[in-house]
Amino acid sequence: MAEAEVRKRTGVIFVTAIVAQVLLVSAQVQTRSGVRVLEAVSFGAFARVQGVTSSAVRGVRDVWSNYAELRGAREENQGLKQQLAAMEIQLQEQRALAARTTKLQELLELQQSAELPTVAAEVIGGNPNAMAGIREITIGRGTADGVQAGMAVMAPHGIVGRVIGQPAARAARVQLLIDRYAAAGALTERTRAGGMVVGAERQPPLAMELVSNLQDVKPGDLIVTSGIDGIYPKGFAIGWVENVERTKGLYLSIAVKPAVDFSSLEEVLVVLVPPRPALADEESPRGGGTAK
Numbered sequence: 001m002a003e004a005e006v007r008k009r010t011g012v013i014f015v016t017a018i019v020a021q022v023l024l025v026s027a028q029v030q031t032r033s034g035v036r037v038l039e040a041v042s043f044g045a046f047a048r049v050q051g052v053t054s055s056a057v058r059g060v061r062d063v064w065s066n067y068a069e070l071r072g073a074r075e076e077n078q079g080l081k082q083q084l085a086a087m088e089i090q091l092q093e094q095r096a097l098a099a100r101t102t103k104l105q106e107l108l109e110l111q112q113s114a115e116l117p118t119v120a121a122e123v124i125g126g127n128p129n130a131m132a133g134i135r136e137i138t139i140g141r142g143t144a145d146g147v148q149a150g151m152a153v154m155a156p157h158g159i160v161g162r163v164i165g166q167p168a169a170r171a172a173r174v175q176l177l178i179d180r181y182a183a184a185g186a187l188t189e190r191t192r193a194g195g196m197v198v199g200a201e202r203q204p205p206l207a208m209e210l211v212s213n214l215q216d217v218k219p220g221d222l223i224v225t226s227g228i229d230g231i232y233p234k235g236f237a238i239g240w241v242e243n244v245e246r247t248k249g250l251y252l253s254i255a256v257k258p259a260v261d262f263s264s265l266e267e268v269l270v271v272l273v274p275p276r277p278a279l280a281d282e283e284s285p286r287g288g289g290t291a292k
Contacts, residue, residue: 068185114195116233117272119145123265124171127239135179135199135262141270142167150275153268158259159235160268161183161226162275172270176262177238178205185228186238197223197238197256204242206256211250217244224255230276 108224121206122205125138141147147167153160175182179199184199186208195211221241227234237259266280 007277020081027150058136076090083187088221114209116267117146118154119147119272120155121145121147121172121268121270125242135176135182137161137174137176138264139268140170140271141170142172144169145270145271146272147172148274151273153230153269154236155260158239159232160260160262160265162231163270171265177260177261178258181212183229184232184238185226186223188215188217188241190221191216193217194226194228195251195254200255202255204255204257205241205262206258208241208254208256209251211252211254213250215245215252217241217252217254219243220228231272233271 056091119141121139121141123137124140126136139153147163148168149163151163153162156159159177159180161182162175163172164175167172167173175199177184177199180201181199183198185194187194193211193215195208197206197208199205200207208217211217223238223241224232225232225236225238239256239258241254242257243255247253
């Protein structure tokens with residue numbers, strides 16, 4: 001055991017001496033360029049290590065930089081999407097405001113040209129749809145504003161209907177002219193052929209009745225109020241003749257397209273003129289001043 005241990009130690013000492021001798025020689029011997037061999041070898045080794053380390057650091061830095069840029073681009077993209085959505089909402093608000101301003105301007109012009117006492121009212125209830133059978137709206141004006149049962153209601157493009165029932169202080173029900181129990185005295189503007197426009201269960205949702213087969217009525221003729229019903233003022237638009245048929249009876253069959261778009265009513269005018277007493281007491285469901 002002692003002999004083996006001695007040999008082992010002797011071998012280690014020998015190898016150490018050899019390495020030390022090589023290093024000593026390398027430190028003294030110079031290359032052709034004048035650089036000592038040991039310095040050249042150690043510089044080359046460290047240069048390789050430094051190169052590998054630099055490449056690894058540069059790779060990690062590039063990966064991190066790309067990640068940071070990608071994350072920044074994603075956040076910027078998200079911000080741009082939010083800005084675009086906000087701008088689209090603002091654009092819709094501006095369009096809605098412009099459309100409302102136009103409607104209010106038309107209503108004001110009607111109010112100024114009507115030469116009748118009127119009050120503007122906002123539609124606060126009801127979604128009139130002739131096909132669905134909804135032919136009544138609620139407005140935000142009532143007895144506190146001078147509104148009474150039977151008063152005519154108009155829009156910038158024509159006749160809307162009449163107030164029905166007993167209004168509340170700040171609300172009232174309006175029977176639309178397209179209701180099957182509604183009616184208005186009417187005549188054709190071109191030939192002054194008189195009759196009665198009533199609500200119809202069809203499209204278009206108005207019909208002109210009691211017009212003689214002998215009268216000259218053509219598609220496209222404008223139908224206006226005649227004023228004989230005691231509710232609607234004379235000369236306001238009701239609609240246009242869409243179709244005329246001669247029947248075997250005494251009267252023409254006339255389909256009328258309304259001048260008013262009943263599906264988009266937002267503001268109306270109430271004519272603050274009570275219906276004539278003679279018509280206000282009628283019990284007939286068509287054209288009378290009582291509620292249906």
